Amino acid sequence: MSPVNGRTPDASAPRIPGIRAHCDNGELVRLLGKKVESRGLDCRLVTYPDDESPDSHIEEIVVTNPRSPERGEVRVSDDGSVTWEYSGTLDDASVGRIADEITNALRASGLPVRRRGLICE
Numbered sequence: 001m002s003p004v005n006g007r008t009p010d011a012s013a014p015r016i017p018g019i020r021a022h023c024d025n026g027e028l029v030r031l032l033g034k035k036v037e038s039r040g041l042d043c044r045l046v047t048y049p050d051d052e053s054p055d056s057h058i059e060e061i062v063v064t065n066p067r068s069p070e071r072g073e074v075r076v077s078d079d080g081s082v083t084w085e086y087s088g089t090l091d092d093a094s095v096g097r098i099a100d101e102i103t104n105a106l107r108a109s110g111l112p113v114r115r116r117g118l119i120c121e
């Protein structure tokens with residue numbers, strides 16, 4: 001029996017719930033990074049400590065368009081969260097562009113567009 005962990009040498013390590021899923025998600029985030037790079041976008045992997053667990057870390061990719069840096073950056077984390085950071089002025093033109101980007105990202109093709117004059121609640 002090991003004095004360090006109390007297990008016999010041939011015993012398998014106990015499974016900690018969520019740890020393998022976290023590793024799998026990190027692999028998926030890196031795979032996503034490779035896919036977006038293959039489409040001409042820049043991607044970098046960022047890793048930082050997890051505030052909830054000292055033995056864990058968070059991985060995310062930061063994606064930018066080198067030909068259009070004014071479009072901001074998208075961050076995809078290993079927990080599945082997606083953030084779009086746009087650094088520009090919020091004027092009438094940019095509001096229209098941002099609304100178009102949001103609409104294209106969230107609306108499935110083939111869905112009808114709402115008529116003008118309807119207010120989002």
